Amino acid sequence: MIVFGYYTIPIKSVYAHHLPKDVAVTEGARFDCGLKLAHIMFIPAFPIEKKWLMKHQGQTYETTSHMASLLDDLYGKPRTPWYSYAVFLLGLAALLYFFIEGKVENYRQESALIEASRSQKISPNSYYALKSSSEQYYGVKVDSSSEDKVWVRYLNNDPGYSENKKIGAVSVFMINRGEFKVQAISKKTIVKSHYRRSALIKIEGLNEGETLTLESIYNVDIDKDDIGLYVSDPQTSAEVKQVLKKFVNETSVNSSLALLDSSSKTYLLDVVKTAKTGDVTNMKNFIKENEHPEVNYAMMMYAKYVYLPKLADNLIKTDKRLLSDFGEFSKLLGVGLWRNSSKIKNIKIVIVNVTGKNVALARVSLPSNILGRPSRINFLVKLRRENGQWKINLPSTFSYTSDQIAMMKWGGKAYRERIRSALKAKNKSLIFDVGLAY
Numbered sequence: 001m002i003v004f005g006y007y008t009i010p011i012k013s014v015y016a017h018h019l020p021k022d023v024a025v026t027e028g029a030r031f032d033c034g035l036k037l038a039h040i041m042f043i044p045a046f047p048i049e050k051k052w053l054m055k056h057q058g059q060t061y062e063t064t065s066h067m068a069s070l071l072d073d074l075y076g077k078p079r080t081p082w083y084s085y086a087v088f089l090l091g092l093a094a095l096l097y098f099f100i101e102g103k104v105e106n107y108r109q110e111s112a113l114i115e116a117s118r119s120q121k122i123s124p125n126s127y128y129a130l131k132s133s134s135e136q137y138y139g140v141k142v143d144s145s146s147e148d149k150v151w152v153r154y155l156n157n158d159p160g161y162s163e164n165k166k167i168g169a170v171s172v173f174m175i176n177r178g179e180f181k182v183q184a185i186s187k188k189t190i191v192k193s194h195y196r197r198s199a200l201i202k203i204e205g206l207n208e209g210e211t212l213t214l215e216s217i218y219n220v221d222i223d224k225d226d227i228g229l230y231v232s233d234p235q236t237s238a239e240v241k242q243v244l245k246k247f248v249n250e251t252s253v254n255s256s257l258a259l260l261d262s263s264s265k266t267y268l269l270d271v272v273k274t275a276k277t278g279d280v281t282n283m284k285n286f287i288k289e290n291e292h293p294e295v296n297y298a299m300m301m302y303a304k305y306v307y308l309p310k311l312a313d314n315l316i317k318t319d320k321r322l323l324s325d326f327g328e329f330s331k332l333l334g335v336g337l338w339r340n341s342s343k344i345k346n347i348k349i350v351i352v353n354v355t356g357k358n359v360a361l362a363r364v365s366l367p368s369n370i371l372g373r374p375s376r377i378n379f380l381v382k383l384r385r386e387n388g389q390w391k392i393n394l395p396s397t398f399s400y401t402s403d404q405i406a407m408m409k410w411g412g413k414a415y416r417e418r419i420r421s422a423l424k425a426k427n428k429s430l431i432f433d434v435g436l437a438y
């Protein structure tokens with residue numbers, strides 16, 4: 001297979017009978033100007049030389065220099081045809097094609113990226129997993145955005161995590177401890193980095209300032225109570241255990257209330273205020289719409305038939321005083337961990353996990369207190385961090401009682417009957433509202 005070589009082609013021909021009569025030439029001869037071309041795969045690459053040749057009766061002869069000059073003078077020196085450089089022209093055409101195609105493709109991609117950056121749903125619940133060249137990941141959170149920029153929040157000097165998972169991207173924000181910073185990044189850079197898997201994002205205080213690639217985008221609302229993510233954090237675990245130990249050993253109602261989160265205090269006030277309305281439908285709805293209906297039943301029945309009658313005309317004007325007064329009364333019921341009892345001091349805290357921003361779940365173990373046959377009850381207690389301090393969610397502790405009720409032969413019905421019997425024992429003339437005696 002011939003790849004490189006040369007050949008000759010005629011580029012101009014003159015027949016003998018066309019020449020002036022005074023030029024002595026062989027009759028029937030033909031003069032051709034031959035162009036010798038170098039070729040690549042038989043495609044002309046460049047011209048080597050031009051030469052006049054005479055052809056007669058199948059033979060080819062080289063003309064004299066005088067005859068060659070005469071032919072040039074008579075008919076003009078033949079020009080080198082453009083296709084003599086076909087290889088280079090084709091190469092140039094190919095380069096031009098790829099250049100234009102690249103420009104068009106870049107334009108398409110740029111247009112797609114711009115459109116993607118405009119249409120991308122960016123919300124405060126978006127978390128970006130940024131990857132370094134050493135396969136280390138860093139989580140950043142969308143803080144806010146404008147038409148062309150996104151401000152991301154991140155933990156300064158975050159050590160990162162080794163495996164690209166949602167839990168890794170959001171964990172530092174769930175733990176919510178340390179120095180957080182905010183930096184702006186153009187939307188175009190974010191979209192380019194994500195779609196092209198390119199290291200284009202540089203954030204001060206992450207990966208020693210080296211560029212990062214946007215590997216994944218996660219959308220999750222860590223402010224919700226149950227997002228299905230669990231983060232183990234030694235410092236949180238120690239703080240939560242300390243609060244729980246203090247809570248079960250506390251005898252002062254005001255000190256106990258100080259360890260409850262704001263929603264727990266609202267719950268206690270709502271029990272009294274709902275009972276005070278005397279509206280059985282409202283009371284029943286309150287009981288059943290909460291997570292622990294049987295415990296709510298006990299709280300509501302004692303509030304309506306014992307606490308409020310004793311309060312009578314001694315009107316408590318402020319929520320603060322009402323909370324303290326009813327808090328002390330309701331603690332005598334002994335539901336959940338809301339009790340004064342030495343038995344709950346034996347609480348065993350098995351594990352603590354952070355389950356959301358400023359939310360933790362503690363798995364607790366405690367001996368039963370209302371079952372005929374002693375049993376170990378394992379339940380979850382929710383805590384919230386408010387003003388930098390972990391606070392207990394009181395209704396979540398009711399699962400200690402609810403789980404035992406579920407183990408009783410007649411369950412909720414038996415427990416409600418037990419509550420009414422205890423109330424009757426205190427006041428034999430007591431008549432229950434029909435809607436509450438179920």
